[in-house]
Amino acid sequence: MKRALRLDGVTCTFAGRGGNADYTAVADVSLEVTEGEFVCVVGPTGCGKSTLLNVAAGLLAPSRGGVSVFGENLRGINTRAGYLFQSEALMPWRTALQNVTAGLEFRGIAAQEARSRAADWLRRVGLAAHGHKYPHELSGGMRKRVALAQTLILDPKILLMDEPFSALDVQTRSLMENELLNLWAQDRKSVVFVTHDLEEAISLSDRVVVMSAGPESRLIGEFAIDLPRPRDVAEIRLTPRFVELHKLIWQALRDEVQKAYAHSLD
Numbered sequence: 001m002k003r004a005l006r007l008d009g010v011t012c013t014f015a016g017r018g019g020n021a022d023y024t025a026v027a028d029v030s031l032e033v034t035e036g037e038f039v040c041v042v043g044p045t046g047c048g049k050s051t052l053l054n055v056a057a058g059l060l061a062p063s064r065g066g067v068s069v070f071g072e073n074l075r076g077i078n079t080r081a082g083y084l085f086q087s088e089a090l091m092p093w094r095t096a097l098q099n100v101t102a103g104l105e106f107r108g109i110a111a112q113e114a115r116s117r118a119a120d121w122l123r124r125v126g127l128a129a130h131g132h133k134y135p136h137e138l139s140g141g142m143r144k145r146v147a148l149a150q151t152l153i154l155d156p157k158i159l160l161m162d163e164p165f166s167a168l169d170v171q172t173r174s175l176m177e178n179e180l181l182n183l184w185a186q187d188r189k190s191v192v193f194v195t196h197d198l199e200e201a202i203s204l205s206d207r208v209v210v211m212s213a214g215p216e217s218r219l220i221g222e223f224a225i226d227l228p229r230p231r232d233v234a235e236i237r238l239t240p241r242f243v244e245l246h247k248l249i250w251q252a253l254r255d256e257v258q259k260a261y262a263h264s265l266d
Helices: 048-059 096-106 111-124 140-152 170-187 196-206 240-264
Strands: 003-014 023-034 040-041 065-070 081-084 159-163 188-193 207-211 221-224
Touching: 003 048, 003 240, 023 048, 023 065, 023 188, 023 207, 023 221, 040 048, 040 196, 048 096, 048 159, 048 188, 065 170, 081 140, 096 111, 096 140, 111 140, 140 170, 170 196, 196 207, 196 240, 221 240
Parallel strands: 040 188, 040 207, 081 159, 159 188
Antiparallel strands: 003 023, 003 065, 207 221
């Protein structure tokens, strides 16, 4: 299988302020994601998960180590990747349709062609009748669908996702997770999905990667998720194999969560 993304010995150290010592968020992290693979990264709060995503996106240069994308060293922004943030990056003065067309317009696509493609993507995410609405007129789940369309319309080969559904209620979150899996199944992009939610990670992914508590967070475990696809995220969580995987991964994660909590009280 072709390698889509590789982090090789990545360390990220930030200068201390006001006489404080330098802070190392992640240390010597190596991670490979193959073409079409869905990888979830889990770990306690403050373990540097988002830092790794920013390195993969080319938004942050590592202090040591390197990044390669489809075998080529990454220099600058990763133009092969789309980034879905925890909060939507929707422009409030633009309608849903206009938000989805924005990326194509920036790439110089003719307005009529951009609108046609955007309308198709709104249809694919179940918002065909809502393209005229502004973000404040949409529910949280609908805004997430617009954000997905906004990202996927640019056809990134790698999708970086930073807890994109964490602010949604339980029912809407489940719907969005299934929506994501349905869209992913159509062309199997490489996905790196960061989440605090172990159940979400197991439900979605082909592989779960566990990070230790920070500072100097490291990868401490990788677990293949051998659950059948296609999946319904609510139903898959009721299966015996899901319960076995959850118990196995939680054993690796539990101590790190406790360490992070204790550190937060210092």
